[in-house]
Amino acid sequence: MGRWLKLGNLDLLVVSDGILRLDAGAVFGLTPRVMWEPHAGPLDDMHRLPMGLNCVVVRSGGKTVLIETGVGTKRARTPGAAGTGEVGTLLEELAREGIRPEDVDIVVNTHLHFDHAGGNTVTAAGGPAPAFPRARYFIQKGEWEEAQRPNERTRATYLAENFEPLAEARQVELVEGEAEVVKGVRMVPAPGHTAHHAVVELESGGELALYAGELAQHPVMLERIAWISAFDVLPLVSLETKKRLIERAIDKRALLVCVHAPFPGVGRLRLEDGKRRWDET
Numbered sequence: 001m002g003r004w005l006k007l008g009n010l011d012l013l014v015v016s017d018g019i020l021r022l023d024a025g026a027v028f029g030l031t032p033r034v035m036w037e038p039h040a041g042p043l044d045d046m047h048r049l050p051m052g053l054n055c056v057v058v059r060s061g062g063k064t065v066l067i068e069t070g071v072g073t074k075r076a077r078t079p080g081a082a083g084t085g086e087v088g089t090l091l092e093e094l095a096r097e098g099i100r101p102e103d104v105d106i107v108v109n110t111h112l113h114f115d116h117a118g119g120n121t122v123t124a125a126g127g128p129a130p131a132f133p134r135a136r137y138f139i140q141k142g143e144w145e146e147a148q149r150p151n152e153r154t155r156a157t158y159l160a161e162n163f164e165p166l167a168e169a170r171q172v173e174l175v176e177g178e179a180e181v182v183k184g185v186r187m188v189p190a191p192g193h194t195a196h197h198a199v200v201e202l203e204s205g206g207e208l209a210l211y212a213g214e215l216a217q218h219p220v221m222l223e224r225i226a227w228i229s230a231f232d233v234l235p236l237v238s239l240e241t242k243k244r245l246i247e248r249a250i251d252k253r254a255l256l257v258c259v260h261a262p263f264p265g266v267g268r269l270r271l272e273d274g275k276r277r278w279d280e281t
């Protein structure tokens with residue numbers, strides 16, 4: 001089931017695309033295992049960390065906006081597929097809340113990695129097709145370009161089936177830098193995980209929420225700024241971005257949604273004796 005939250009006059013719905021399992025050492029990057037292990041919880045027999053795939057639906061100005069689409073269903077249940085777990089539940093979860101694919105007006109992708117944009121498309125008779133037939137998909141232009149020319153490292157995660165069908169259907173809305181998606185929903189560049197990675201700020205009635213994208217893969221990585229995932233392509237840029245956005249989040253008492261934290265991944269950061277603390281909501 002989804003989790004409803006109130007932000008000013010906005011209703012937010014956190015919905016899950018399931019659980020992704022990734023190598024725990026890669027998730028925590030340079031951080032020594034003895035330091036992260038007490039925070040990680042139980043790993044599976046392949047030493048993988050179970051990670052959430054938390055997506056958010058927000059209705060504003062008569063529009064239904066979906067932030068992120070998870071891994072999706074195209075490859076989801078292939079046994080043994082690298083990195084996948086029990087994924088591809090987003091459309092069922094939306095249906096349970098009475099949201100049909102054609103109800104979604106706008107999709108926002110923080111970046112185009114397979115676990116964030118995989119649900120952009122579904123398998124149809126003629127091949128992969130947009131999962132949300134009426135939606136405009138908001139994507140940073142630089143991210144779109146990176147995904148078009150992946151290198152030896154990024155080609156396993158930039159899968160054309162997740163974004164090419166959107167271009168063919170003319171549903172792509174490329175944006176550069178900060179962009180208002182609809183009233184109260186803003187895409188904000190947050191480079192580091194990828195060069196053009198973006199987060200999404202939601203604002204209503206003086207309250208702020210931050211869909212943090214891959215700013216941190218685990219809430220403890222919001223508390224400890226130097227804990228940066230090996231998946232980040234620009235780790236030192238991630239460091240600066242994290243400092244800036246975390247300071248803002250603490251200052252504004254922002255509600256944070258962590259994509260990869262266990263469902264629903266919602267909480268707030270506060271300072272306690274000069275140390276950042278994550279409180280789950």
Ligand SMILES: [Zn+2]
Pocket residue numbers: 113115116214260
């Ligand atoms: Zn991810």
